[in-house]
Amino acid sequence: MPIRAASCCLLAAFFSTQSLAGPLAPPAGPVTETGRFGPRTEINAQNTPGNASSTFLITQPGSYYLTGNLTGEAGKNGIRVAAVGVTIDLNGFALLGVPGSLNGIDSSNEVRVFNGTVRNWGEDGIDAFSASGAMEFRQITATFNGGTGIQAGSGAIVESCTVRGNGQSGIVTGNSSVIRGCTARDNASVGILANFGSVIAGNSSYSNDSHGIEAVTGDCVIVNNNVHANVGNGIIVDSDCLVRDNNCSVNGFTSGNGAGILVTGSDNRIESNNVTDNDRGIDVNATVNFIVRNSASGNGVNFDIVNGNAVGQRFDFSGGGDIVHFNNGPGEWSNFEY
Amino acid sequence: MLRTLAPFAIAGALLALPASAGPLDPPAGPIAPTLKSLALVEPRTAVNQANTPGDADSVFRITEPGSYYLVASLAGEVGKSGIEIAADGVALDLGGFTLSGGAGSLHGVSVKPDCSNVAITDGRFTAWDGDCINAASNNYNVRIERIQIRFSSQFSFSAGGIRVTDGALIRGCQVIAAGAVGISVGDYSIIESCDVAGGLNGGIIAGSGCVITDCATIAASDTGIRTFNSATISGCTALSNLGSGIQTGSGSSVTNCAASENSDAGIAVGAGSSVENCSAWGNGDSGITTGFESSVLNCSAMQNGFDGFVVTSGVIAGCSAWLNMHRGMSAGDGSLIARCTAQGNTADGISVGSNGTIRGCTSLGNDNGIVGVSAVLVNDCSVAENRSDGINVGTSSSVLACLAHDNAGDGIEIGTGSSARGNTCESNATDLVGGAGIRAAGDNGLIEDNYTSNNRSGIRAVGINNLIVRNRASANLANYSIGAGNRDAQIIVDPASGFVSTDPMANYSY
Numbered sequence: 001m002p003i004r005a006a007s008c009c010l011l012a013a014f015f016s017t018q019s020l021a022g023p024l025a026p027p028a029g030p031v032t033e034t035g036r037f038g039p040r041t042e043i044n045a046q047n048t049p050g051n052a053s054s055t056f057l058i059t060q061p062g063s064y065y066l067t068g069n070l071t072g073e074a075g076k077n078g079i080r081v082a083a084v085g086v087t088i089d090l091n092g093f094a095l096l097g098v099p100g101s102l103n104g105i106d107s108s109n110e111v112r113v114f115n116g117t118v119r120n121w122g123e124d125g126i127d128a129f130s131a132s133g134a135m136e137f138r139q140i141t142a143t144f145n146g147g148t149g150i151q152a153g154s155g156a157i158v159e160s161c162t163v164r165g166n167g168q169s170g171i172v173t174g175n176s177s178v179i180r181g182c183t184a185r186d187n188a189s190v191g192i193l194a195n196f197g198s199v200i201a202g203n204s205s206y207s208n209d210s211h212g213i214e215a216v217t218g219d220c221v222i223v224n225n226n227v228h229a230n231v232g233n234g235i236i237v238d239s240d241c242l243v244r245d246n247n248c249s250v251n252g253f254t255s256g257n258g259a260g261i262l263v264t265g266s267d268n269r270i271e272s273n274n275v276t277d278n279d280r281g282i283d284v285n286a287t288v289n290f291i292v293r294n295s296a297s298g299n300g301v302n303f304d305i306v307n308g309n310a311v312g313q314r315f316d317f318s319g320g321g322d323i324v325h326f327n328n329g330p331g332e333w334s335n336f337e338y
Numbered sequence: 339m340l341r342t343l344a345p346f347a348i349a350g351a352l353l354a355l356p357a358s359a360g361p362l363d364p365p366a367g368p369i370a371p372t373l374k375s376l377a378l379v380e381p382r383t384a385v386n387q388a389n390t391p392g393d394a395d396s397v398f399r400i401t402e403p404g405s406y407y408l409v410a411s412l413a414g415e416v417g418k419s420g421i422e423i424a425a426d427g428v429a430l431d432l433g434g435f436t437l438s439g440g441a442g443s444l445h446g447v448s449v450k451p452d453c454s455n456v457a458i459t460d461g462r463f464t465a466w467d468g469d470c471i472n473a474a475s476n477n478y479n480v481r482i483e484r485i486q487i488r489f490s491s492q493f494s495f496s497a498g499g500i501r502v503t504d505g506a507l508i509r510g511c512q513v514i515a516a517g518a519v520g521i522s523v524g525d526y527s528i529i530e531s532c533d534v535a536g537g538l539n540g541g542i543i544a545g546s547g548c549v550i551t552d553c554a555t556i557a558a559s560d561t562g563i564r565t566f567n568s569a570t571i572s573g574c575t576a577l578s579n580l581g582s583g584i585q586t587g588s589g590s591s592v593t594n595c596a597a598s599e600n601s602d603a604g605i606a607v608g609a610g611s612s613v614e615n616c617s618a619w620g621n622g623d624s625g626i627t628t629g630f631e632s633s634v635l636n637c638s639a640m641q642n643g644f645d646g647f648v649v650t651s652g653v654i655a656g657c658s659a660w661l662n663m664h665r666g667m668s669a670g671d672g673s674l675i676a677r678c679t680a681q682g683n684t685a686d687g688i689s690v691g692s693n694g695t696i697r698g699c700t701s702l703g704n705d706n707g708i709v710g711v712s713a714v715l716v717n718d719c720s721v722a723e724n725r726s727d728g729i730n731v732g733t734s735s736s737v738l739a740c741l742a743h744d745n746a747g748d749g750i751e752i753g754t755g756s757s758a759r760g761n762t763c764e765s766n767a768t769d770l771v772g773g774a775g776i777r778a779a780g781d782n783g784l785i786e787d788n789y790t791s792n793n794r795s796g797i798r799a800v801g802i803n804n805l806i807v808r809n810r811a812s813a814n815l816a817n818y819s820i821g822a823g824n825r826d827a828q829i830i831v832d833p834a835s836g837f838v839s840t841d842p843m844a845n846y847s848y
Contacts, residue, residue, distance in 0.1 A: 069684065092663075092664070093663075093684075094684060119725070120725075143725075143726065144725070144746060144769070144770075164726070164747075165726075165746070165747065165769075165770045165771070165773070185772070186747075186770050186771055186772040186773060187771065188771040206779075206800070207771075207772035207779075207800055208771070208772070209771040209772060228800065229772075229800035229801075229821060231772075249802075250800055250801070250802065250821050250822070250823070253800060253819075253821050254816075254819045254820070254821060277802055277821070277822055277823050298802075298822075298823060
């Protein structure tokens with residue numbers, strides 16, 4: 001049964017002659033969508049025209065969204081944020097880089113970005129490292145970018161993101177940031193790297209060409225992560241960190257040289273971690289650290305800890321057996337090999 | 339002499355011939371007509387004030403069974419229906435005339451409750467404030483044919499074009515801009531060869547057990563064709579409706595239909611349904627979606643705003659998914675996807691849940707080519723040029739006899755307890771640190787009898803206790819990247835011609 005195209009014309013013709021509703025002329029100004037959070041602005045050439053270095057340029061605070069995939073241009077960023085207080089909803093769409101392109105999203109101001117993919121950009125997927133303030137990056141997939149997958153400045157929240165195959169690190173944040181529920185794999189450098197005062201919790205970091213998780217300047221909380229098969233160390237910390245309840249396995253993969261957990265500074269608490277099949281299990285090269293309740297198995301060396309640290313007594317159960325608390329036996333602070 | 343005698347001779351001869359006609363005298367008795375009476379020529383009853391006077395809410399009212407016909411166009415009146423049928427067994431021929439309602443009118447033709455076996459044919463309706471034809475109160479066996487409706491109750495969310503209860507037959511009707519719903523029928527009805535444009539609540543709405551054939555719906559403000567359970571829809575098109583194109587309940591069949599540019603799904607069927615030989619193009623949401631235990635056969639889904647195909651569980655076979663804005667095709671736990679193609683989709687090409695099977699499929703230019711959650715069987719598939727992994731399966735899965743080449747991620751990645759056997763992986767992950775032709779991402783897997791070449795790593799095992807035997811790796815950046823704790827057989831490097839090996843499990847590197 002053929003479509004009656006004339007029906008559409010008749011419908012259109014009829015409705016245009018009736019004045020039963022309000023004025024048809026839209027209000028002045030760029031087209032805005034009234035979303036759940038108020039009016040939003042579509043990212044396009046009319047509303048957010050670009051310049052010599054960016055395909056789209058956002059110069060006004062507000063909420064913005066994509067209505068389709070965005071393909072980059074050589075020599076340009078995809079979206080440049082040049083205003084404070086910008087939220088970008090990628091709306092499930094992708095920012096697709098091309099050879100010679102710059103960053104997918106480039107911002108020197110606090111920005112929120114969520115719900116989409118940023119891939120194949122010549123530099124970073126998202127670069128907001130020079131920004132500070134209330135930044136959030138949620139549900140972003142950043143893959144196969146030439147630089148870092150997601151770079152965020154101080155005070156950022158990076159949550160539920162996937163970073164894979166990036167030419168440098170997967171996720172890099174400035175001070176006092178939170179990285180939670182993310183997956184970082186197959187990146188050419190560190191999977192997750194955070195500066196001091198940050199929380200790294202509930203992430204998976206594996207098969208990266210350097211370390212899985214790095215707290216480069218210390219003062220971090222690193223908890224409940226799974227760090228696996230990285231060429232370098234699973235977790236590497238400087239000073240003043242809490243490293244607890246992590247699972248670190250097969251790090252120092254193949255030709256690499258890595259510990260499950262490497263401690264290079266002081267005043268760290270290394271507690272209740274499980275380290276298996278690494279070149280070294282827990283490797284502590286500095287003094288004045290607190291190392292308790294960890295378990296280690298199958299490492300080249302299970303515990304490689306210099307003197308001058310407070311270390312729960314180590315018990316070797318590699319031959320199996322019951323762990324029983326008695327005088328001179330395992331206690332609540334003990335470390336175990338099995 | 340002969341000349342003057344000839345006429346008399348001829349006359350005499352003629353008079354001598356026998357008589358050939360009847361008597362000229364008329365028969366006895368009064369003069370009677372010999373033609374058929376008007377009642378025999380037109381045994382039907384004309385609809386007019388004399389034969390079918392109206393009442394308080396109708397212009398004309400039919401109260402006796404029989405066959406009726408309209409003799410002129412009908413103009414509606416305020417507070418009245420045009421023609422009210424208040425008897426069983428009525429056939430109403432509208433004679434091609436137009437019933438025009440006007441402001442304040444009720445229905446065009448209204449069939450009173452409990453009146454059945456009604457036929458309404460061959461007329462036009464316009465500008466009624468109620469339904470054009472309303473037979474929605476226990477009116478069974480209603481037949482409506484060759485009716486045209488235009489611009490009637492068009493801003494109403496309650497009144498529509500044709501509204502009938504169960505067991506109706508609607509055939510050859512055209513409904514344009516008729517308010518709430520163009521054609522609405524109850525259960526066990528048949529709608530054939532109808533066109534519907536517009537409809538604030540939908541184009542065609544049908545109950546359970548209906549058959550809808552060769553219909554078209556366009557530009558409804560909701561779903562184009564919507565049915566309840568056990569519907570059969572064939573040969574229909576749904577275009578540019580603001581809801582889904584075609585939507586059915588459970589146990590339904592949709593065949594040979596096309597759904598394009600609808601704002602929601604193209605075709606959405608309930609559990610236990612089948613969709614066959616259909617196409618879904620350019621719809622705002624997914625192309626074709628089904629409930630549990632459904633099948634989608636020989637269909638195509640292209641450039642839809644979300645997935646091409648979504649099957650909660652069941653079978654997708656012989657289908658193609660191109661350029662959809664999310665996945666090509668996705669099936670839930672326990673599903674089978676066979677002989678399908680997925681190309682150029684924005685997310686994964688083919689995705690199946692746990693305990694699923696993917697067989698004989700091709701996946702090109704997607705995000706991941708083929709993805710399986712766990713306990714998935716992937717056989718005889720070809721995956722190439724995907725932007726992430728070619729095949730990525732979780733735990734307890736098997737990848738057998740597949741070809742993976744030129745994928746940006748791993749050619750094949752398997753999880754814990756999974757196997758990769760008899761596969762060929764070439765030119766994968768060439769720019770991906772840690773990438774491989776075949777990657778064992780978990781533990782206790784089996785990698786056997788595969789051939790890898792020109793990958794980042796040929797075979798990479800990052801877990802432990804993976805058994806790696808009888809593989810061949812050539813010209814990879816690293817032929818084997820096997821972590822400690824795995825159980826890889828002897829790797830024979832660069833075997834020369836005529837080499838002898840006593841290890842049937844050996845791997846080869848050259």
